Amino acid sequence: MFWSRFLKTDSVDYNVSLAPVRVVQNQVRLQIHSFRLFSHTSRKLDPIRIFSKIFQFHRHFILETIVEEIPEILRLTGIRNVITVNMDYFLSEIPDLAGNITIQKVIPEKGNVFLFVKSGTILKPLLDFFGPEYIRIEPISENHDTLLLLWRD
Numbered sequence: 835m836f837w838s839r840f841l842k843t844d845s846v847d848y849n850v851s852l853a854p855v856r857v858v859q860n861q862v863r864l865q866i867h868s869f870r871l872f873s874h875t876s877r878k879l880d881p882i883r884i885f886s887k888i889f890q891f892h893r894h895f896i897l898e899t900i901v902e903e904i905p906e907i908l909r910l911t912g913i914r915n916v917i918t919v920n921m922d923y924f925l926s927e928i929p930d931l932a933g934n935i936t937i938q939k940v941i942p943e944k945g946n947v948f949l950f951v952k953s954g955t956i957l958k959p960l961l962d963f964f965g966p967e968y969i970r971i972e973p974i975s976e977n978h979d980t981l982l983l984l985w986r987d
Contacts, residue, residue, distance in 0.1 A: 845874040846882055848896050852917060860921040865914065869893060921949065924964075 853867035871886035886892060893915050901908045901917060909918045 843873045843875070843882060847872055847874050850896060850900070855916070862919040862921060863911070864917045864919060866893060866897075869896075871896070 849868075849870040849872075850866060851868040852864035854862050855865045856863045869886075871882055871892060873880050873882040894910075897910055897915055897917060901910045907920050907923050909920070910916075911918060
């Protein structure tokens, strides 16, 4: 209450961009790539924005609010404000008509998370279920570069 009265604001907006940094056992770890906190009402001189650049304790609080929205998928680690995404949850949500699908490898690279999956059926039902904005299906050619990408650690 003190800070809201002191900074003369009722609510605060934020913009967070998370980037994949590591994958451990189908758990994709996302770390803050960019972060911006600003007053809900636009001002020329925004004390919230200035305050957020100097003090960064609020980042953990903001990430907690994000994780609370979908706790079955997201989890907040105590290390450097990292969120983990449970990829196994998405596998459990795939309808039975898509067949048995297992994750072979998960690789974070350039702001994307690449899932190499093994399936006994055609993966078109996955695209229909999740939509083209969340999933892109490409066949893996067996050239040297692709195989190196698949087997690297």
